[in-house]
Amino acid sequence: MDFKFIHAADLHIDSPMRGLSAYDGAPLERLRSATRQTLISLVDLAIEEQVALVLYVGDIFDGDWADFHTGQFFREQNVRLVREGIRVYIVKGNHDAESQITKVLPKVEGVHIFDHKRCESQEIPELKVALHGQSFKQRAVTDDLAADYPVAKEDWFNIGLLHTCLTPETAGTHLPYAPTSVTTLASKGYDYFALGHVHQRQVVREDSPRIVFPGNLQGRHANEPGTKGCELVTVRDGHIESQHVSLERVRWHRLAIDATDLANVDMLAVACAAQLQAQFSDAPEPLHAVRVKVHGQSELARIEAAQRGTVEAAVRAAAQDLQGLDVWIEKVELELSAPVDxxxxxxxxxxxxxxxxxxxxxxxxxxxxxxxxxxxxxxxxxxxxxxxxxxxxxxxxxxxxxxxxxxxxxxxxxxxxxxxxxxxxxxxx
Ligand SMILES: [Mn+2]
Known part of the structure; x- marks a missing residue:
């Protein structure tokens, strides 16, 4: 049976974008609502593509809800999905572990949250799909949860859902959260392992099983740069075709400007505008939030030393001059030195x-x-x-x-x- 599904993780809905109010002219409302807007886009995509399933693999929430609005919003998006006959499967991650969320809302029929006590399997006979998953009980899970996942149901399409840091190599600086190994995951005989936790998209293994971190749905700061979104997976005759779909409303960037040959603010503004235009002109949709570093041995060092703030103001001016692009300069970092021997x-x-x-x-x-x-x-x-x-x-x-x-x-x-x-x-x- 052919079908499609969406795999997403690390939504961090209503994640507080800390420290943003400190920035002059920050588009606060657009930044704050971005995690919600991207989820609405995901649901739109699911409906348009007529997917059968949507998988959310942990850290849907950043922590306990400040009030019921956050949970209410997520519930509303789930209701939109199930009304279209789309089933929703959820495992909880470290941020929204069983013990983290204290507030409760009535269940939605058609939305399944995997148990946190043991691995659970869910079957969809009409699609011959089996899903295996386990939620986080509390924030820190040092056990290898995957070790206890069952082997594949034979002749069915098997999907594993797991919130995990995987191995130290894939996790980077992440601490051990349900650590496991590719070998363990592969030993189950599944077709697809839907992972969550690592915010940078990563195809850990191409097939048998395909193992993917989809990355977060919306970057939250300059250290989560680039396009963000979900995996749209098509299963045809048991074969997988998978693509990443960009959904972010705010795309974060780091831009380095070599100021060596820039002798005044006008030259800086022209160079800066050219670089912004060149990098973003293919993506007019999202708001581009940019951390700019101006570096090098440059006359600009003297200009800046004589009047603090000149370089930052020139960079911000360059962003103002752009046409057809939405650019907000989040921060300007200086690594300038005067051109002396x-x-x-x-x-x-x-x-x-x-x-x-x-x-x-x-x-x-x-x-x-x-x-x-x-x-x-x-x-x-x-x-x-x-x-x-x-x-x-x-x-x-x-x-x-x-x-x-x-x-x-x-x-x-x-x-x-x-x-x-x-x-x-x-x-x-
Ligand atoms: Mn996580």
Whole structure:
């Protein structure tokens, strides 16, 4: 029997986008509603494609609902699906584990939530489909849940649902959440393993079984960049055709701008606009939220040192000038240094060469850098509470070296670095 299904995970509906209100001009409403809008799009897609099943593989919610509206919204989308004859299967993940969600809403007929005590199998005889899954009982699950999943029901199409960090390799920095292995998953003889938890889409194995992390439905910050969405899977004569469908309303990006050859704000704005246009023109739909890093040895370092905020303002201006694209600059990071030849500078024997030599001397020696910076800054009055972690006494040698390099860059950027007589001549004319 041929049929289609949708596999999604990590919806994190109503996930609070922390710290966003701190950004000037942030499109707060669009960002906050994005997790909901993407789910509505998913349901639209399911109905349009006439899928038989929708699978949600954990972390549908970010944690306990702030109020009933979050659960009510999800329920409403499920009602839309079951009215069209589409069945919904859910396993709970670490964020929405059995113990995490305290509020209860009446069940929806046609929506099945897998048990958290043991692996459970669900059968759909008219499609000859068997689904196997287990929910998270609490936030941390260190057991290999998959180990207890049953072997495939013979001659049926078998789907496993599992919220898991899988292995340390696939999980990256994720802590062990129902860790398992590809070998264990493959040993069950299923056709498709629908995973959840890892927010970056990943096809772990192409077939027998196909094992997929669909990624989250909507990125939540600059560290979840790129397109996000669900898997639309077509099963034809037992064979799988699968595609990723983009659904995100806000697409996050990190953009690096090499400022080496950019000598003023106009050049920066032109370069920035060109890069934004080139990267996003094929996707006019979502709001593009961009973290921009301006880096390199550039005149812009001096311009910025003379008037703080100039570079950021120019980047934001570039976004304003774009046509037919929705771009919001989330943050501008600077890694600029003035275009100077440090080696040459160190040889000159003036005040600036003193600075360069001192920095080099200190940077090579952990104890020297610690002692010197602390002694120089000892008169610094107490920092406000929120900055105490940055107090010189609590920083290590590497952090202080970085601070020192930063200070040097600022000093050099503020100083005219041409030969001193040349500088006088310039001033005279
Ligand atoms: Mn998770």
């Amino acid at each position: 440090r080696t040459e500078l160190a040889r000159r024997g003036d005040a600036l060469s003193e600075v360069v030599r001192l920095v080099d001397e200190l940077a090579g020696d952990d104890i020297a850098v610690l002692t010197w910076v602390r002694a120089e800054l000892q008169d610094l009055k107490e920092l406000p509470v929120e900055l105490t972690s940055l107090a010189p006494a609590s920083l290590d040698a590497d952090a202080l070296r970085e601070l020192l390099a930063d200070a040097e860059a600022t000093v050099l950027a503020k100083m005219p670095v041409g030969k001193s007589d040349q500088t006088k001549q310039e001033k005279a004319t």
